[in-house]
Amino acid sequence: MKVRIVTMFVLGLSSLFLQAQTFPYTITLEPFTISGLPGLHSFVAGHDAGKWVLIGGRTDGMHRGGGGPSNPAFPVVNSNTTIYVVDPVAQQVWSASLTSLPTALQEQLQSTNMCFYQDGNWLYVAGGYGYSATAGDHVTYDKLTAIHVPNLITHIINGTSITGDFLQTTHSGMQTAGGALGKIGNTFYLFGGIDFQGRYIMGGNGGGATGSMQYTDEIRTFEIVNNGSSLSISNYTVYTNTAEYHRRDFNLVPQIFPGDVYGYMWSSGVFKAPNDEVYFNPIEITASGITVIPEATFMQKYSNYHSSKIALYDSGTQDMYSIFFGGIAQFYFDGNGNEVEDTNVPFVKTISLVSRDQNGVYAESVFSTEMPTYLGAGSEFFREESIVEYATGIVDMTQLPATTPF
Template sequence: MLMKKSTFLKYILIIAALITAGSVHAEEPYTIQLEQVNIPGSPKIHSFAFADHNGKWLFIGGRTNGMHGFDAATAFPKQYANKNIFVVDPATNTTYSRSIFADLDFRVADPLRSTNMQYYYDGSKLYINGGYGFDSLSNDFITFPTLTVVDVSQTIQAVISGNSVAPYINQITDQRMRVCGGEMLKLGDYFYLAGGHIFTGAYSPISNDQVYLNEIRKFKVSASGSNINISDYSASTDTVEFHRRDMNLVPAIKPDGINEYLILYGGVFRSYADLPFMNPIYIDGNGAVTDYSFEQKMSQYTCSYLSAFNSSNGKMHTTFLGGTSLYYYNELLNQQIRDSLIPFINDITTLTRNPDGTSVEIVSPTKMPALLGTNAKFILSPAVPQYSNKVIKLNEISGNTFAGYIFGGIRAYLPNNTPSFASEYILKVYINPKPIGIQPVSGFVPDGYSLSQNYPNPFNPVTKIKFDIPDNGFVRLAVYNAIGNEVAVIVNEKLNSGVYETKFSAEGLSSGIYYYKLTSEKFSETKKMLLIK
């Protein structure tokens, strides 16, 4: 996270926040639940490169202090650069580490202790390019022109066993990889490197050698041992919309439920103002398109996020877990409040892109337990149903489901002008999908409670369930398997009196007998249904 000179001056001048009412959409697609856990010895770091393999986590680079200072001495002190490769096993609550300088020449090691590098993990190799940090050769701070390829499984095993990691880390120099503060993901065979800048010399609020790339770069990488090759390289330039760094580049699924694309959310700073970007950019194999019809008000800086797609309605959801933001949510006023100081926030928001291309921003009633999330990582659980690009298959989960962890990042004491440090929080994240399609059938108020037989029955995989509620109150409609285990919660909310119908999708469940149970304060009834696939 790199702030700009005039942003620093705003901190000193304490410019008043500008209060603006925002559009807050009440119905979130899933609820969020957080649970704090402890893993002894795990690193307190942020802005790192990350990979996970067979349930074990690998961390390289990043910083161990908080947000950078605003003078050369306190901005990026060498002593706070992470010089270790960490392996964390959450299943056994065990942490291992090994110094990068124990095995690697400083020319290879220096880029691996840098911060805000771009990285992508494809299941076997971790690709790391660029990053800003201290270069031993020049005795100065630079943006590294390197691409490093890490054999993840072998490196994890070497760190656990106390052996050299050198055979499993290879690196080349290529000026096209000289970037920091950008984001990198993959579509098909191509890497997409979005935004970022080249920062040279020690950071200073008075004078900086900083050049924005204003590009989205596209290329292929082949890597076999020390033989690393970059091919099919191209770059698209936009000096206005691509003038971004420290943003979120997220994976997405198109409404057809098949094709993948990328969404670039947020980023800083606009070329004409020290403010974050609010218009998302959609990226696929045909190019990049900026959406001027929608403005993202919250969590524009790099932060922890999760992505989920609902194939029943074609909606793509991205949930931002805390972070740093142009707006924050004021519960008393029920408004999003604009603050040009770009404060740390504890809000959780979901951006939903609808099949028709429109988008909405939803503020969750759940909050982060502190001012967390900036430069943190959401680590998706391998057990949750997901697409190949790590987007959660929302249709295939039901009930309160463990989705993954929030790890690392920056923790702040106050929203603005505040001491900060590397976060000690590790949070388990649970999501619970809300029912789709529940709606009153008519305005008729029934005389009594009733639960109808589902239709069709047998079904595959979608069926409808109708029920009558004579009184206003809390209603729960849940599904159980043949041995009585709850497998889905269809309705779990307060409803007005009326006749309702809802859809239940059993996608992800196996064939067999299931039971659905309607419960309210004054009523309970259970019926049987048959799923045949």
């Protein structure tokens, strides 16, 4: 299979303004083709030395069916059971089947919407939803898996055993899908998501007769103990907010907050009870606390679902920028430049920008460039290796040349 990759370029121009903000770049999309690259969404992404690792997720492109026997959602045949290594420069792809791994690893790593974070050489993967032959049904996994990315890449390229590249532990706090995993200092943060047990039935809050769904409504913090041969979790703590943390399928974006403080923006997401509405307001998370930004202060309207994104920080102006590529949103602009609201929350082509200035004031705009089609939902962004980071996951804008391919 040949799949087109869209590479993002930044150019020294300007964005299309909806609110007053200054961003000195536009975006140009340049597609290219890598033979053998699969079509995936909602997968786990890792990287090392310019190569990418793709694990799990789905190959069908959309949820299908209503969960009934004749047309089920999340069919097993469309689970991704192959680990891919991609060299985007050489345009080569290598792969290895999950079947050589122990059953517990196989089952989790073929699931969808796992939460993941790469910490140095180790890629940590929590939860995920998929079919378990052991359970005889679809489940949300209660596993935390650690993957040694450089070793895994080497072994897959060389065609040698990958069984020694994984560690796994079981913990009920890892049982979520559609959430996100981050890290501040030595503490890991597991944000939101759902615990769904049984076959997923779309359009029913409880999942119907064959399944049950429970939003975590939580931020779970913990430390990971990894000595290279065993894995465990310590200092596990739960923070609950049934009104604001009732979210899944959102974007978690690394941030520099005023005062040069590292943290995250919990960006938008779905679905607000009781009417399955979009969350338009962000949540700020730092080591010192959690701040919910009310909708009356700021609404993120043009990206409401997990997609590729870039975080950029300008230490000179102390401005923080977050760019979101396509995906799903309640608001978008039509061909005449008119804002349209669609409460069905459709796929969109919008590339949007959320900025926050040195005083903590938010603004949102869209770029004149759009995605080539309705792409972006469930996708991941890979930074070009030469791009300098200000902090983990955040591009240093002061180190960007005038024209730089990402």
